[in-house]
Structure formats: structure tokens, C-alpha cells
Amino acid sequence: MAHVDHLPIFWSFRRCPYAMRARLAIAASGQKVELREILLRDKPTDFLATSPKGTVPVLKLKNGQVIDESRDIMFWALEQNDPENWLAVWRRNPAFTLAFLDRLDGAFKHDLDRYKYASRYDRDAGSSHRDSGGVFLAELNQDLQQTGALSGAQLGLLDFASLPFVRQFRIAGPDWFDDQSWPHLHAWLGGFLDSASFRLVMQKYPQWSPVGQSIAFPPQL
Known part of the structure; x- marks a missing residue:
């Protein structure tokens, strides 16, 4: 099981274009997050407690701050590190x-x-x-x-x-x-x-559950 307790929590849905662009920026920045893949028709209670508006992506930082707009997640990731000069x-x-x-x-x-x-x-x-x-x-x-x-x-x-x-x-x-x-x-x-x-951010992951295996994203840097 991946050791992800120290990582920000990133709620995502694979096919959502907003979540996709956030994953692209996270991967490009070299930041690691705990990926929690969900189905929008079956939103977990923990997800809704984090962001009651119920849309992905959502990033919860270790200090408790919640970022629930994809462009803000892109900026957050790239402001940490921007090796490809996206900004x-x-x-x-x-x-x-x-x-x-x-x-x-x-x-x-x-x-x-x-x-x-x-x-x-x-x-x-x-x-x-x-x-x-x-x-x-x-x-x-x-x-x-x-x-x-x-x-x-x-x-x-x-x-x-x-x-x-x-x-x-x-x-x-x-x-x-x-x-x-x-x-x-x-x-x-x-x-x-x-x-x-594209292949990296479109990898398939199991649906998140509280008792499932934790997943670090991106898988390899």
C-alpha cells in the first residue's frame, strides 16, 4: 500500500475535462497527491464533506485548505514547481x-x-x-x-x-x-x-472507498 498520509487529497473523475487538466498540471509540476477516483453518480460522503458543491476536481491541502476549481488547482501545482514553464x-x-x-x-x-x-x-x-x-x-x-x-x-x-x-x-x-x-x-x-x-493522466484507477488501497498520483515521477 502506498504511503500517502502526508499527501494532499485529490478527488477526481477520470473522464471529466476539468479533472483531466488538473491532473495534467499536477503531473507536470512533479507534485504528489493522494488520488481518490470517484463516480459522479455515486459521490462519497467524505467527498461531499470536503466540497459540498459536489463537482470535481477538488484538492484538500494538508493545512485544511480546499481548492475546488480546476484552474486554481493548476495554478497551485505550477506555483509549487513549473519545470516546463507552463506559467x-x-x-x-x-x-x-x-x-x-x-x-x-x-x-x-x-x-x-x-x-x-x-x-x-x-x-x-x-x-x-x-x-x-x-x-x-x-x-x-x-x-x-x-x-x-x-x-x-x-x-x-x-x-x-x-x-x-x-x-x-x-x-x-x-x-x-x-x-x-x-x-x-x-x-x-x-x-x-x-x-x-495524456496516457499518464488517463490511466484507470479503482473507485475510491474508505477501506480501499491508497493511491499516489502521479504513479512515477
């Missing part, structure tokens, strides 16, 4: 960084949800949300053409904050997505899906 774009232009993240997590996520889960919202409006989200993706394609990465000359915070959501957008309609004239976006997403980082 360069933040240091260079914090206003632009926050505006980008607000648009990603706001309007684009709104369109993604109503496209991917149209049956839960307005089925007839699914294609309009697809097209609206596509406007944002076309802009990302242009940015990637100019700089090679959303964060500048190399992949960083904005790339890894976005990639899990762009992945979901493609899953909602892969044929439509692949038919779009977005060669730079396609290559950027494809590189991520083929990367060791």
Missing part, C-alpha cells in the same frame, strides 16, 4: 491569460455542453452550438498557425487547460470535426492524444 504566458500577460480562460470555461464550455449533450438541453439547437463552438476552434487554429502553441512558442497553461475540452468537442462529432479546415488544431490535438502526458 510563462501568465507572467507575460496575465490579463490575456484570464480572458482566454474565462472564454474557454464560459462561452465555449456552454456550447460544448449543449452540443455534446443536446438531448439534455435543446436537441434542435445542438448544431447551432456546434457551429458557435467551431468559431472559437477556428480562432485557435489561427493562433496555432501563427505561434505553434496557444501559450506562445511552446505548449503551456493555455494549451493544457484547453486540450481536454477540445478533445470532448471532437468526441461529440468526430467526422464533422475532422472535416473542418483546421490542420493546425488537428495536429495540436493529435499530438496531445499521442503523448505520454
